[in-house]
Amino acid sequence: MQKEESLMDDDKGLCITGIEELDIQLGGGIPTGSTVLVVGSSGSGKTTLCMQYLINGAKKGERGVFFTITEPLFKLTKNMEGFDFYDKKLIESGMVNLIDLRIISERLGLDTEKYTVEDASALLDILRDIAEELNVKRLIIDSITALCYRLQTPEMIRDFIFKLGSSLAAMKCTTLLTSEVPPREFKYSQYGIEEFISDGIFFLGDVERKGDLIRTFQLVKMRGANHSRVKSAMSISSKNGIELAPLLKSS
């Protein structure tokens, strides 16, 4: 593979998403090693944004892994194949790794419904091991909500996300965790904990204009970045993937 300039700007310690307007809003990119919560309701574009972030990194030489809990792998790839940014060769070459976390849980002998402290610890170890072995610089968990559902207490949730974030930060791995929330509710997670542990929050919502639903994006939080808080309109197209534009205020 031709050595190209990594998207990770080492001088500034930023992980460039490759989504132009998003990188501008972030002040250049996500601070390397951060854990970002990508919040939205069903169909808001969380998975697409995460995949585009992963693929953009892979195209520039940064290996990534996508852990799915909510969607079977065959469905995930089928849905992504419609996008021009999706490159099957990156999957085949191992630059992008798609892993079904439910299968891992089964192989570890974990209860599929509720994890004990030991189960959570075992899962954490395997996630860290995979990230380390593959030398991953970008990691996605889709969704952290589904994973937290299996953790029995708020303390376990807090502990899990904190330890995961810390381990991945040490590997300079920048992580996106998708968080499912009900539509039109201004909350960042189901359990009210994830957003406090995360370094950043991307909120994907929508506004209604004359009966049409316009997708929106807002950078609520990003530790260590001089970021914009402007609400943007978000477009998802097969040709260009995710694009952001200033939301007209006279809505």
Add this chain to the structure above:
Amino acid sequence: MANVLIDGLKERISNAIKMNQSIGVVLPGNNYSDLTQAIFERIHSSPEEAWVYVTVTKPYENLTRQFQYLSTDKNIKFIDCISRAAGISKEGTNVIYIESPTMLEKLGLEIMNNFKDLDPNADKFLVIDSLSNLIIYNDPVIVTEFFYHLINKTRARDIHTISLAIEEEGMSQHINRLIYLNDKILKVRDSFI
């Protein structure tokens, strides 16, 4: 007589866009066909230029049926804002459809994206057909905000804009405000040339 009018319109527009970044054209409804013919003939005769034509007035299918060369000309891209809302969509290599004329942010994005697909070294031109029809589908205040954003973007990227406004009796203050954002206003009359 019609040819004289169309040739006159072509010349007037060509001169105006040479000297001004953005022009607003105010025209009576019965001159709409003449003006669009003049613009399309100018586009067709200038393959070295790059044009993006936003239509909120007539569907792409209708335009290309009337001016058949438009569907194959390589120097123009259409953005059709009304066909999908009306349940029509004729596929074409030089057209993209916006689901609704209310999706103004999407329209702004696609305008810029389309210029990326055209020759980057060519002189760039954008036609908004028309501001009056955008106001039919949207609140005038939001169209004004959209147009401010668009004019600033096109000025920054050296894209010449031609915005059409259909003149009605007692033209609304909103259309007036919009059209006067342009550097130059042309008022079309049957006998103006």
